[in-house]
Amino acid sequence: MSPLPEVPSAAPGGERAGAALVEHYARLVRLGYLVLPPTPGSHRRVLTAHALAQRCLLPCRRAAREDGPPRAAPAAGPSYARARLRVLRAALEAGRERRRSFRARLPSPLPLVWGLRLLPHSGGTEGLALENALAALSGPGRAAHALRGLEGLADAEARRVLAAAGVADPHAALAEAEAVSAPYALLGSPEFDPCSLQARPPDLLRRRQYAKAALAAGAALLVCGALLGPAGHRPGRGGAPDPREAAASAALDPGRLGRVDAASWRRSARTDFTAWPARGDRAGDAGLLRRALGAWARPGGAVRVSVTSDTPAGPPMGAPQLLYAGGVGRAAVVLLYDGLRVVRYAEPRDAGRTAGAALDFARVDGADRASASALVVARSGERVRYLTAPWVSAVSVRDLLAPDGAPRPLGRRADGVTDAVAGPATASGCRSWPAVELRDGAAARLLTDLGELVPARLTSGPPSAPHDVAGRTERDGWARTACLLPSVRSAGVRSVNSWRFAEQPLPEGDGVARWFCTRAETWRGAGSRVLAQFQAPSAPAVATGGPPGAVAARAEDSPACGVRDPRVLAGVLWRSRGGRWYVLAAGSEQVASLAASGGVEGRSGGRLLAVRARAGDRARLNGTLADGSRVGGLR
Numbered sequence: 001m002s003p004l005p006e007v008p009s010a011a012p013g014g015e016r017a018g019a020a021l022v023e024h025y026a027r028l029v030r031l032g033y034l035v036l037p038p039t040p041g042s043h044r045r046v047l048t049a050h051a052l053a054q055r056c057l058l059p060c061r062r063a064a065r066e067d068g069p070p071r072a073a074p075a076a077g078p079s080y081a082r083a084r085l086r087v088l089r090a091a092l093e094a095g096r097e098r099r100r101s102f103r104a105r106l107p108s109p110l111p112l113v114w115g116l117r118l119l120p121h122s123g124g125t126e127g128l129a130l131e132n133a134l135a136a137l138s139g140p141g142r143a144a145h146a147l148r149g150l151e152g153l154a155d156a157e158a159r160r161v162l163a164a165a166g167v168a169d170p171h172a173a174l175a176e177a178e179a180v181s182a183p184y185a186l187l188g189s190p191e192f193d194p195c196s197l198q199a200r201p202p203d204l205l206r207r208r209q210y211a212k213a214a215l216a217a218g219a220a221l222l223v224c225g226a227l228l229g230p231a232g233h234r235p236g237r238g239g240a241p242d243p244r245e246a247a248a249s250a251a252l253d254p255g256r257l258g259r260v261d262a263a264s265w266r267r268s269a270r271t272d273f274t275a276w277p278a279r280g281d282r283a284g285d286a287g288l289l290r291r292a293l294g295a296w297a298r299p300g301g302a303v304r305v306s307v308t309s310d311t312p313a314g315p316p317m318g319a320p321q322l323l324y325a326g327g328v329g330r331a332a333v334v335l336l337y338d339g340l341r342v343v344r345y346a347e348p349r350d351a352g353r354t355a356g357a358a359l360d361f362a363r364v365d366g367a368d369r370a371s372a373s374a375l376v377v378a379r380s381g382e383r384v385r386y387l388t389a390p391w392v393s394a395v396s397v398r399d400l401l402a403p404d405g406a407p408r409p410l411g412r413r414a415d416g417v418t419d420a421v422a423g424p425a426t427a428s429g430c431r432s433w434p435a436v437e438l439r440d441g442a443a444a445r446l447l448t449d450l451g452e453l454v455p456a457r458l459t460s461g462p463p464s465a466p467h468d469v470a471g472r473t474e475r476d477g478w479a480r481t482a483c484l485l486p487s488v489r490s491a492g493v494r495s496v497n498s499w500r501f502a503e504q505p506l507p508e509g510d511g512v513a514r515w516f517c518t519r520a521e522t523w524r525g526a527g528s529r530v531l532a533q534f535q536a537p538s539a540p541a542v543a544t545g546g547p548p549g550a551v552a553a554r555a556e557d558s559p560a561c562g563v564r565d566p567r568v569l570a571g572v573l574w575r576s577r578g579g580r581w582y583v584l585a586a587g588s589e590q591v592a593s594l595a596a597s598g599g600v601e602g603r604s605g606g607r608l609l610a611v612r613a614r615a616g617d618r619a620r621l622n623g624t625l626a627d628g629s630r631v632g633g634l635r
Contacts, residue, residue, distance in 0.1 A: 023635075024080055026195040027150075028053040028087050033194040034146040034187065035091035038135045043117040046194040048094060050111050056086035084151070088143055089165040095139040118197045120190065121490050127191040130182040137180070140173035148177065149184030190489065198490065199307055201299070251316045252297055254289035257336075258321035265390050271369040273323065273337045277390060279415045280326025280333075288325060292334035292345035295359050304358045308452055309492040310524040311341060311363040324387055328378040328417060335375060335387065340365045342375060344453055362453035363492060363523040370445055371494060373438050376453050377417055384423035384449050386436060388416045394439040397421055398446065399432045400482040403475035407437050423449045430483035430548070443468060448482075448496075450489045454523070457495040463519070463566040466497040480535050481518055483548040488520040488529045496520045499561060501568055502586035504608050508576045511537035515586040516549060517561035517568045517634075528562070530555045532570035532634045534584070553634035560634055567591065569623045569633050573613060583619050585609040591623040591631065 033049040134142050140162060147158040155174055162170035190196055257278075265275035282288050295303050297315040307313045316338045323335040323342070327349055334345040342364050347357040364372070369391070377387040388395060395418055396407035411419040424433045435448040435458065446469050447455040459466040460474040469478055481498050488496065502515040513536050520529040532553040538546030552570040559565035571585030583600045591607040600619040602611030613619070621633040 024083075025053060025057065026193070028056070028083055029194050030187075030192060031084065031146055031150060032087045032091045034134065034150065034192060035088060035095075035139060035143045037095045037139065038131070042119045043113075046118050046120065046197065047111055047113065049091075049194050052087055052090045052094065054111075056083055056090060085161060085164055088147075088161065092139045092143060092165055092167070117200045119200060120193055121196060121198055126182060127186060127189055130180070130186050131191070133180045133182060137176055138173070140167040140170075141176035141179075143167065144170070144173040144177040145180050146187065148174075149187045190486070196491070199305075199313075201301070201305055251319055252290070252293050253319070254286045254293065256319040257289065258319060259283075260321065262390065271391065272367045272372040273342065273364060274321070274339075275390070276321075276323045276337070276372070278322040278324070279387075280324045281415070282325045282327065282332060283322065285325060288332055288347075289322070289334060291347065291357075292325075292336065293320075295345055295357060296336070296343055299359055302357065305361075306358070307361045308363060308490075309522065309527060311361045311492070313361050323375075324377065324415070326415060326417070328385055329380055329420075331378060333377055335377065337364075342453060344375075344377070346378070360453050364454060365523065369440070370443075370457055371454075373440065373445060373457075374436065374447055374455055376449060376455060379423065380420070382423050383420040385420050386418045386455070388412065388418065388438060389440075390416070391440055392416075392438045393441070396437045396439075398435050398437050400435050400446075400448075400475075400478050401431070401433050403472060403479045410436065423451075424482075424485070433482040433485070435482075444470070448485065450485065450491075450493055452490060452492070454494075456488075456493045456520070459495060459497045460499070461497065462499055462501075463497070463562050466495075466499075477514070477516060477535070480538075480546050480549045481516060481533065484518065484531060484533065484551065487531070487554075491520070491527060491529065492522045492524055493520045493529075494523045497561075501561075501588040502607065504584060504586050504610070506536070506574075506576070506584075507582050507610050508578055508580070510576050513537060513584070515552075515570065517570075517588075519561040521562075526557060528557060530558050530560050530562075530568075530634065532561075532568055534570070534572045534574070536574070555634055558634070567625075567631065569594070569621060569631055571596070571609070571619065571621050571633060573615075573617060575615075581613045581615050581617070583609070583611045583613045583617065585621050585633075587623045587631070590625050592626045593624045595622050595624075596620065597622070 029049045032052045033045060036045050036048055038045065134145065137145065143162060143165065144158060147153045147161055148155075153161065158174060159170040162173055167173055186192070259278040260274070260276060262277045264277060265271060268275040299305050305313065316336075318338075320336040320338040320343070323337055325334045326332070330349050331346045332349050336343045336345070340363065342362050344360040344362075345357065373389045373392055374386045376384055378385040386395075395410045395412050397410050398407045399405055410421060418436070421436065422432070422434045424435075433448070435446045436455070438445045438447065446458040448458060450456050458469055458478065460469050460477065461467045469475060477498055477500055485496065496518065498516050498518045500514055500516050504513045504515065505511075506513055513534060516533045516535060518531045518533060522528060531551055533549035534552050535546070535549040550572060552572045561568050567588045567590045569585070569587040569591060571583060574582050574584045576582065583596055583602070585594055585596065585608070587594060587607040589607065594604045594607065594609040596602045596609060596611055596619045598620040599617040600611050600613045602609060607623070609621075611619075623631045625631055
């Protein structure tokens with residue numbers, strides 16, 4: 001079952017082709033990243049891949065204006081093919097020049113990153129094995145593997161593209177690529193995505209050494225400036241201390257930490273992280289708290305720092321609030337909150353120093369009672385422990401892939417820390433997906449770990465009224481959606497809503513399919529992810545809801561399936577049990593009629609469409625709303 005190509009917009013041909021190139025920017029960057037040699041390191045390789053794609057897009061966008069409207073999906077159009085060829089040729093040339101000239105080893109002028117190292121997300125053993133296998137290939141061999149696996153080209157077309165990119169022996173390149181036995185699907189995984197990155201500090205000790213001379217000179221200039229400057233410009237006029245220094249000093253003083261008593265949440269006007277009491281058996285350990293505050297203000301090279309997307313990692317502006325300080329497993333953990341971020345500091349238990357410590361930042365502005373129900377307090381291998389809010393009365397674990405299974409009670413200490421539970425965000429494969437179910441009065445909320453400090457809340461229902469997952473029908477939908485959640489992992493996700501927007505009787509009496517739109521909202525607002533999925537009927541099973549749904553379309557930073565734009569249209573190419581192919585499409589309730597054009601022609605007077613097709617057919621979908629306006633497929 002293969003997804004239909006995305007529906008192009010109704011813009012003029014040249015502008016539409018140019019927009020298609022920008023839309024496929026992430027794909028071009030990934031192609032360049034796979035072909036570039038691994039020797040400069042992941043950070044340089046990421047920046048070089050972006051630089052190559054950006055240099056290659058502009059001339060291709062100019063050429064796109066001369067091509068007229070694309071005759072097929074954007075990824076198959078001549079403009080995209082030109083951009084792909086230029087990226088491929090530039091990546092191969094970059095590998096050859098690096099061996100020949102010193103100039104090629106210098107970093108690319110743009111894009112430029114100072115003070116951080118950007119790395120793709122780490123994966124499992126399969127991704128590491130693929131990385132090693134690609135490193136052993138030559139540049140043409142990596143290009144051949146990427147054209148086969150990422151671009152899906154047949155060998156004849158791949159040889160033509162390799163020859164056009166300047167490869168002397170395309171046949172040898174394809175033969176060399178045969179040595180890679182890893183499945184092609186791994187090329188689309190997060191560890192090979194240079195557009196979804198994590199930030200790490202550089203070699204801070206070396207940077208300090210380089211800066212010593214400049215610091216000495218700068219200090220001398222500052223002293224002279226302070227002595228010679230007018231009295232009216234001195235901090236704290238009249239001898240009073242600078243208020244900024246006072247705030248910074250308070251932020252490092254464990255005695256100034258904000259602490260909330262255990263019963264405050266019952267009478268508080270706000271029920272969020274501000275109502276969490278200070279808990280843990282080391283909440284009075286001034287040494288541990290001082291090390292945590294010091295690491296937050298000035299993390300040294302020995303502290304490993306991780307930051308969720310668009311979360312500021314600077315020091316607190318004043319004294320933060322203490323949420324937790326205590327021993328969890330082999331670590332001593334401190335959780336702090338400053339109104340915008342939750343920060344977790346962890347060090348080896350009883351170490352008394354910051355060697356081997358970790359500092360994690362997560363944005364939580366706008367949290368409410370539901371989204372402030374739990375935090376990940378510790379992570380060890382594939383096991384996770386949560387710290388629950390004081391209003392949570394019971395905790396259990398549900399396997400999302402077993403919709404009829406009963407929840408399993410999860411033990412919890414008096415300070416709110418749960419027993420360890422398997423973390424699905426790092427589990428290999430997708431044979432189960434544990435989610436924690438938190439009881440808050442009559443409400444039962446499902447949360448899942450997506451590899452970050454704050455677990456994501458799972459909901460069901462239309463965009464105007466999402467609600468907590470309840471009942472067998474909604475759990476059935478999530479059973480076939482859960483294995484798609486890795487696509488939104490490590491993206492700062494606040495909540496994920498899965499909305500069944502249509503049911504469609506299948507041709508030839510093959511049952512009834514369900515259409516879902518799954519939307520992941522982020523804490524920062526931008527960067528939302530939307531998936532339209534098609535769930536064909538599966539054989540009845542006792543403990544599982546069936547195979548994962550087929551992704552019909554996806555979009556990023558789109559208002560589709562959200563409160564601002566609560567509508568969706570998507571389609572797939574589907575094969576019946578009798579072996580015949582159909583284009584199936586469905587729209588939300590606002591859609592009054594549907595039409596398919598391009599390789600498949602058909603119309604429907606409602607929001608469901610089924611048209612006979614052939615294997616490999618392509619189609620464009622367009623819908624008409626009740627008010628006469630047009631809507632295209634999700635893209």
